[in-house]
Amino acid sequence: MQQTAKQTSDEQQMGHLQIVGDFVEGQQRVLTEGALGFLQSLCDEFAAEVPTMLEQRRMRQRQIDAGQLPDFLADTAEIRQGDWKIRGIPADLQDRRVEITGPVDRKMVINALNAGVKVFMADFEDSLAPSWTKLVEGHVNLQDAVRGEIAYTAPESGKHYKLNDNPAVLVARVRGLHLPENHVLHHGKPIPGCLFDFALYFYHNYRQLLAKGSGPYFYVPKLESHIEARWWAKVFAFAEERFCLQPGTIKCTCLIETLPAVFVMDEILYELRSNIVALNCGRWDYIFSYIKTLRNHPDRVLPDRQQVTMEKPFLSAYSRLLIKTCHKRGALAMGGMAAFIPAKDPEANAKVLQKVTGDKELEARNGHDGTWIAHPGLAQTALGVFDGFIGCGPNQLHITRDVDAPILASELLAPCEGERTEEGMRLNIRIALQYIEAWISGNGCVPIYGLMEDAATAEISRTSIWQWIRHEKSLTNGKLVTKALFRQMLTEELSNVKDEVGTERFSSGQFIRAASLLEEITTSDELVDFLTLPGYRLLTE
Template sequence: MSVDVTGPLHERYDEILSERALSLIETLHRSYDARRRELLGKRAERIAAIAAGTELGFLPETQQIRDDPQWRVAPPAPGIVDRRVEITGPTDRKMTINALNSGAKVWLADQEDANTPTWENVVGGQLNLLDAITRKIDFSTGTKSYALKPDDELATIVVRPRGWHLPEKHILVDGEETSGSLVDFALYFAACAQLQLDRGQGPYFYLPKMESHLEARLWNDVFVTAQEALGIPRGTIRATVLIETYPAAFEMEEILYELREHSAGLNAGRWDYMFSVIKTHRTSGTAFQLPDRNSVTMTVPFMRAYTELLVRTCHKRGAHAIGGMAAFIPSKDPAVNEQAFAKVQADKTREAGDGFDGSWVAHPGMVETCRKVFDSVLGDRPNQIDKLREDVTVTAEQLLDVASTPGEVTEAGLRNNVSVALQYLAVWLDGTGAVGIFNLMEDAATAEISRSQIWQWRRNQVTLDTGDTVSTELVERIADEEIAKLGDPARYTAARSLFLEVALADEYVDFLTLPAYERFS
């Protein structure tokens, strides 16, 4: 076996970095890494084509898939039939217990946006998942202890591996860095797939950042190979795809089709989708310029078209449609809570009314609010996949109608983007991928939309409500002013450097986590 593990081997790491797991990584790397790299190259080709004047649209070469009324995805699998509330969060030990105990139906165990992929987090998170499934997990702060509730009260684990673009530098095959996606998938699958089957569930996944049905086809081939290699029945794996990139919104049906024997549905995001709008049309001037991010709600025309199409597409094919994140963290201030809970309730009411089968929360304190809304619509039914939304027709022009988004670019919005990005990157570089900022649970998606908006506004020389033009000098000054407000400037030195690199570079950096990951040994 030509696999080299270059990260330190701490206690119990052999339970995750087993010969079985490393052999699977070797097989998947040799079989699929070249294809993964080729597909990443096609992303760059699409960006170049759009810059040259080609626009996104529904693919003529896959029209027959969209027109065929017969095909359906696999029926919902045990443990993910009822998904009315899903909680998201990283796989640290405390969060693992709290998420499983939260009362949510599903826990998105996040190895991606809510996780800093340090070696210790990559392997330690897998150990926490293993310990949770075998009920060997506990946690104590010294003053408070945490333990799992009975199995029938626990959320179902659905793991989100890293996206196709992210590498894993600590595991080499034939001297080459491996794919973070394949590593996260293989480590969990080798350690926990059979254990989950023995519990009456299965190995379930959320797949992030895909941009095409060809990337979904790659995942499906990986699933088939892994199941055959480990003797797991084909079709046991189920995967929900996050439609969080602009190109993927035009290939929803094709993505479901490619994964149909393993599909568990689609999810509608917000920050990552907006981030992708900017990234995809980075050279398109003001036609795809977004106002202050907090003013771009899920009800503006291009976002409404995207979510309506997602529900219509999923239910047409017998798949779950899962709504977006309620990122609010309950506060000690009753007035703040009252306003925030009202907004969350209104947002979840819209989703449930539109036909979504469930939605996300980021904090256990929001589970009940989300559940009550979906309970009122679903009643005793586990989902509303039978709500076909045949009234919905969405055109490419509607998905592309960013220009009609109301709102303006303000100094307050710029300052918020700068401050949130700096605060998040500071904790990310310290090894924590999810953090509460201004009463919201933030992850990498927030930092991505924040720095992308700044990059776009600077490129377009946007004039703020104050009359100032967004420039390098203005952003640098505001960064220093916001750091001064936070106190302890030394804590933000590395974050400031990274932030300015990804927000102000002449050439747009596709993902801030790539240069950020390079900062780790």
Template sequence: MTTTTALRGTGTVQVLGVPGDRHDEILTPGALDFLARLDAAFVHRRLDVLTERRRRAERAASGVPLTFPLTGTAIRADTGWRVAPPAPGLTDRRVEITGPPDRRTAVEALNSGAQVWMADFEDATSPTWHNVIGGQLTLLDAVERRLGFTTADGKEYRLRDDADLATIVVRPRGWHLVEKHLVVDERPLSASLVDFGLYFFHCAQRQIDAGRGPYFYLPKLENREDARLWNDVFLLAQELLGIPRGTVRATVLIETVPAAFEMEEILYELREHGAGLNAGRWDYLFSLIKTLGHRSDFVLADRSQITMTAPFMRAYTDLLVRTCHRRGAHAIGGMAAQIPGQEPAADEAAFAAVRLDKEREAEDGFDGTWVAHPGLVPLSRTAFDDVLGQRPHQIDRTREDVDVAPADLLAVRRSGGTPTPEGIRTNVSIALRYFDAWLRGEGAVPLNGLVEDASTAEIARAQIWQWIRHGCVTRDAVRRIVDEEVAALGAEYPWAQVDEVRALFERAALARDLPAFFTTDAYTRHLVTKSGGRS
């Protein structure tokens, strides 16, 4: 265990995680002191933010309608403000590749030809202690251009020698999560501040020296207060390390329904550090169930049937593009999770679906898009090249034709479709298999030709809960499917933790009330006490 005493009246940071190779390069006294200062400044405000989220969720559950807040009227009406201009390396963002910050993924992503690599500590990382600190080492080595390794079978992974590597943008974990291996006064630190703070402390100046900067994706925001908290974190972090104010850039994932009603307010709070908004489609659907899943008029069909052309999804993405371009920010489209390299017929179908999706995004005004696999980068780039040409973006296309009302964002009934037996089984199977991988420390998992992460597991288990609640399927019928799928999982993978997986599914999908996130409970019950966890 490592201990450091922070200065200026802050507490003592204790490292409770098992020491690992090179951990001392990340968990330096200076870095721990920096985390302690961030914690001392924002611990109470973080709790206030979470309390406000719960209050708003209770209001929505009680029937108070969602709408554009009156408190933001002046911000939305003011045409004079814009976000900061694009920072170095973030002017052209037509293809962004995402993935966990492990060494192999990092090399492949940085070499992929994408403009941006989003290093994901949130949905694509199972937050074991080894993964959290190992991810920081990956980022440090990537910034230092010394990232590489050789696999057991002799395959080498190295960064290209040329300068044209993807720009690194880090997604820290959300405000609702904690890091139990780093504590102050026996209280765990905010996982958001840990992921942000360690990267910022070690890599911010290095990135500036390399002609880039400390850039971030902010997950799970719900309102302007969440954004204001992040903005104040940026201000203090820059001040403490002597980084010029306004150097940080942040792109916000609009992946919760409440945030969709406060897009302009969120950008306004971050305007000094703002870079854009992203359409996080799977978490958005998950949030819809969490927010309004108690209502029968918000029952969703199989997620495979809910395309981005559904009226309520189209309203959400059109409003995102209009909001971003009105304020000089990039609008980044949703994820293509397909995995090329399967059977030729499957590849052809996957490529056709991705091409159609990316062409739609580019034509709708998005400035870039997300992919999960390097094999999708060329196709996605072509879709945006055909619209953008030599321009780095299309922010000047303000989409004044878009007029979205609150009712449009909630027009779920017009999307049609009902749950199918195949959809029910698919959701059970994906949730169980992802839970098993996550408990073993894997956060991005190939399943059925797609890269699945925590966001798709969340929507899968939340849909099961919603369908049971509204009588689309019985709890007993789901349990029979669980029995069959757990047996299949154990037969295919003898090492699968079937008892833990089944229990996690019961808690996450079959409880009377829907847990806010499966990750919070599973992290405490499983990851903290496993190998590489708390000593």
């Protein structure tokens, strides 16, 4: 089944699978006969359930739009009240006090594994624009990383990068259920992107990972129900049985980054109890999901993105409930992302590190077992905070938060106070515009105004404005937020971005297409679920 470089992908077909698109160097290492056979078996067994689960999401959303607020489920109360725990946590996942995240670019993989942190989450999701080339190269890079053979020489400087002796533990984040993989067809239809990511990483690497005392570890994003967690449990069990592995060999961490998921954390842990080791506060996607889920409720409109911090009651309740739930079940409770990036100016950098320290102290004090950073330059700051709270022990599983009062649905849904400013709206436009331009150009992780932006933060930027338009909110200066005002500001901010990046960069980029997409999804009468869905059409054209 291997190809030569002269063949094209659309000549490659196995059973019910067809690979379409141009040949990418390295594809012969990734799309082997064995890997495709495993991928086909997963698609035969599980792909048909994905559209059903996505339709269940839409049904729940229609109920919420009609006035029914999310709540803890009555029919799963026995699970929440039961005395049970997850299967257990492998030795190399016991200490996760700082994790770094980033896309699967070759240089990024090396720098992240060498960052001096405990875990590197190699991301096929929010920080990767999933072009066919990026996906294939990403899997090649992770194969090389697992085998300790990854190296990179920068073409512009000649600088050489290679792995240190004690790299971080590698965990792969697959795409969410909503994202298709258009380059692989199953019975003529695009397969779920998550099955592609899972199958190829697992198949090519599980033997080597187990041989060196680690294992096939995954991050699972954007779950909205325990039914979706049950589907993943079946996928994992199928893979373990097919390759004669002990049940529970595959380990996963689930991101609680949607509002519906926060009400079924016990249930998610229960469904995945053989494989799961932790839940993670995916705070930026969670804020986006709060907007998206409660989009039809005018009393739950959020203020400027910069004012929605973890000190806000609804986010504090989310963090504390996650910790209490995880620790009760023997699972780790991971904190959220510090999106800051170091500044070159010493005075400005000191302020950045001060903000990161405050954010991480809040998480550690609450009882989180670890946290996320997006840049190696923040590693020592974040480690310093968690070292101070955890000390020599691997985690904070001993913090039960049993003395806390029960966290009610009303706390998780509480409206967030704050201002809606013209400055904040214009900043949202510039951030979303520049991020979308980078994404459709193939780059899913972008430094903008001192923050490492990925799809989640861009989603907040554009859905905030949509929400303000939808509910006819006014800015602090009295201006009514309308589609016309947004279009006026978009034109003005597009010109400002041109001045910022320069005429040459602007002309060679895709800013006009990005502006068109941003206008389309922000002025749509119905909220577009994910900007990456229409963005993917542009990326794959």
